[in-house]
Amino acid sequence: MTNNAGASRAARGRRPPQGEPVIDRAFALLTAFTEDRRSLTLAELSRVTGTPPSTTLRLARRLVHWGALERDADGRYVVGLRLWEVASLAPRAHGLRRVALPYMEDLYEATHQHVLLAVRDGTDALLVERLSAHAAIDVLYRVGGRLPLHSTGVGLVLLAHAEPDFQDEVLAQALTHEPEGVPLSSAALRRSLAEIRGTGVAVVNRAEPVPLHAVAAPVRGADGEVVAALSVVVPAGHAEPRVLAPALRATARALSRSLGAVTGPPAPAQGSLLRRR
Structure with missing residues (x-):
């Protein structure tokens, strides 16, 4: 017993x-x-x-x-x-955010719309910082919120530079372009990811819920790997992506160098979109 x-x-x-x-x-x-x-x-x-x-x-x-x-x-x-x-002690968010804020402020002053900073977390992009003007267009993103990798500017940049096996896993799913709900073919997405790696920027033009342009670029850490994505979101007609892209690439490279990455010389920003640091 x-x-x-x-x-x-x-x-x-x-x-x-x-x-x-x-x-x-x-x-x-x-x-x-x-x-x-x-x-x-x-x-x-x-x-x-x-x-x-x-x-x-x-x-x-x-x-x-x-x-x-x-x-x-x-x-x-x-x-x-x-x-x-x-949560504010998380090194992937807090340390990155502290270094990135001055560069984000430059982009904010140039556009007076939205400037986003996101990292990849699992199968999503996690927004760790956002600077927005009072009169900026409405967006569906909030700090701490999750964004789809396959249909947002920051998400596409993070997906384009992810491991091939991870990309294959995402591309094997039935994907739709959100929030429109338009089906997205894996072949078209794969071509887009290759183009992003080649040009250094992702461009998303969206008609709903309001017409907008999102342009995003990769941010690299000391080991050269992409650790985040930096993006500006502006209303359609506010500034063309071809004008935003050079300034965004230059800012992302400058931020990458501050994080210890070895990058090439910065490309000159076009026009007066971005003041020189």
Whole structure:
């Protein structure tokens, strides 16, 4: 009987094969929040995550105590500032953003629209910084948001310089050009990626939800690998991509050199789009 009791205690104390469930459930609560779900009640948290209400309450209280969650004036749960504090320490975002901001500000002053900086994270482009004018056109991108690799300027640059196996994995999917929902052939996308590598820029002309041009260029790190993509997004008719491209390439190269990359001499910016550094 003693042996059976010991075996029972051992079984109860043994961790499940896929990790600690408490941690998994806590992360599930945090990832329940999205752009369209910025605040949730306890019942909604339980339903979205499939976690029992009693467990949801216990975990939510601990997350509030730690600062990962907060309660708003209506008692609903929202993401806490402690998460932002921790996330700001991520070296791929924070260090890159600190070095990139002066260069982004140059492009912002030249265009007074949107300047984006993104890195590849899994199968998405993750926006780590955005400078935007008050009167800039509406875009669907926010800092911390994810962008498709195959239909955005920064995404195409990151995809064009990704590993061949990764490119093949993306190209094997049924892709549509977002947000228009137009089917995109893998052969056409492969040609576009080759052109981006050849010209040094990606150009996306979009008609919806508003007509715009997006021009993006690669940013390289000390090892010469592409670590980010820099982009400007302007309304159609504001500036032609052929005018934006040289300035964007020059700025991306200057930023790359600040990150330790060895690059060729900067190409002169055309016209007065960009002041000289």
